[in-house]
Amino acid sequence: MKGLLVDDEALALLDLEKQLGKVGGIEIVGTYQNVHDALEAAERLKPDVVFLDIDMPEIGGLEAAERFHDLLPSIQIVFVTAYEEYAVKAFELQALDYILKPVRAERLRLTVERIASRFRTEESLAPVSGPIAIYSFQRMQIEYHQREQLPWRTAKAQELFAYLLFRRHQPVRKDMLVDILWPEADAKKAYTQLYTTIYQLRRSLDAAKLPIRIVNSGNSYSLDLGELESDAEQWEANLKAEAESDTITTERYAELLGLYRGDYFEEHDYVWAENERQRLRDLWQHHALRLGKLLEESGDRTSAADWYASVQQRAPYLEEPYFALMKLHAGRDERVLVVQQYNRLRAMTEEEYGAEPAREILAWFEEWRQGSR
Template structure:
């Protein structure tokens, strides 16, 4: 098994190399004091495992591990640290293992045993993973063919993944992610948090057998869905293949509207998701109005009324919908129901906005309801 060691402390580096040389089957093919040097030789040396100190100048062990993953995701990472708190953090990153300094030979042997057991399983995974579906209507969920729910390591990793799904198939600059997720944290610490969170996402996806790839390219990250599905995109794509709306095919368009399973990431309530939430709501609303108009043009007043009442449930603070329902009741000869809807409109506008109906609605009510 080929190993590369990286530690800016010369004594610690030599001690680890000495101990590994005593383990049968282990071959130290490179020992470096700076992570940048190790990264430059990674493709040439082709290690099976890299032992990384966490606290190093210029490039930290966490950042180095991040870059190694982009070079070859098959390389195992073992973090080496003198601090217990960093050991816990390394474990959270789902590195294969971590080792505390000073290194104990028995503990190091257990690490090598873990790597030996891990490699065959890792290499035997030749089957294609099941297609996963990322759901963002209402709340973030991933369906991936298993009964147990997909598990996130931290709330931050969940939010960062949600944002990368939102920006899917396009590069996202690291500085944008830092400002988005850690605006009030020291720049260097924020970078560490970013690399940690990216690791958590990748490991969670790998553990679940999901083939979504989150890659690093210079100053950018890029999320590739591959053959996996995204419910919002599928819903929008389905709209593009619908036939032109007529009274004969209105049921198909109603079915598409029903596919809107809840406002975008409503339960997660990420501040950055509001614009996308509003865009999708507007898309649904405009098409719902068109469907209602198709019902009316076909003289299907009962169906039209039920449809507009459905719209009102999703958009309970929209004067336009109240007004349409008022006029429909009036056209059906039921001025009592029209008047009740007008009273509901008055109450809603006063409670929500502290205002009266628009002049056109008031004039209509004075003409038909008095």
């Protein structure tokens, strides 16, 4: 295995090189005091592991780890630090290991054994060959290997991936991510959290052998899913391709609408997702009402009523499903149900808007009531 050593302190660098020489198992291909030089060398030398001091000037170890991972996604990181507090960050990052200064040979030997074990494990794992599902309806989740779920290291890691998925077709500036995910933190701490979370995500994706990459473009990140799409993307594309045509069957229409498992990131209630959540919800409501109308026209009024009721349940503050049910019940001469829906509608508009239903609905109901006497 090839290793790269990075530490801004010359004596610490020499000591680590000496200790690794005693332990063996690592071919040291370069030692560097400057992160920029080390990154340039890594691109050329392709090391398997980097021993990286966390507390360095200009580029800290946390950001440097992210940049090494950009260059070599499978690279292993071992943090070296004189401060115990950074050991916690090493585990937050899911780094392979951490070593406290001064470095002791017996502790370093355990690290080298751990590196070798990790490489044996990763070599034995095959890339995911089965279907991969990315869910954004209801919750943010990735499933692979027959419904195995990708574990999220933290809630912020899950939200960060969700936001990059939402903006997958364009790069997202790092300062924007910081403002969205850590609005209360000071700038230095917020960026440290960002780099930590990105590193967590990458390690999780790599460990699962998923063909998903988080791309660093200097001042921004973007998500590369390759040919993969989320359930929301697939659903909307299929609606445009099929549901808006005049040849779709009501059975296929119902099947498509049934794929709407819940609102966009509904369980997480991300504030930044609200506009998209409402847009997709409106799209479902529009097509569900259209399907109800088609079913009604075909004579299947029972199924039509079920779809109108589904819209009413998902959107209780929308007048259309109440009115659709009123007219459907009127056509079946179900007078009690017409009045019931009308009264429910009046109660809803009064409670929510402090107003009566739309004039069109009031006029229709009055005309129906006069005619049904």
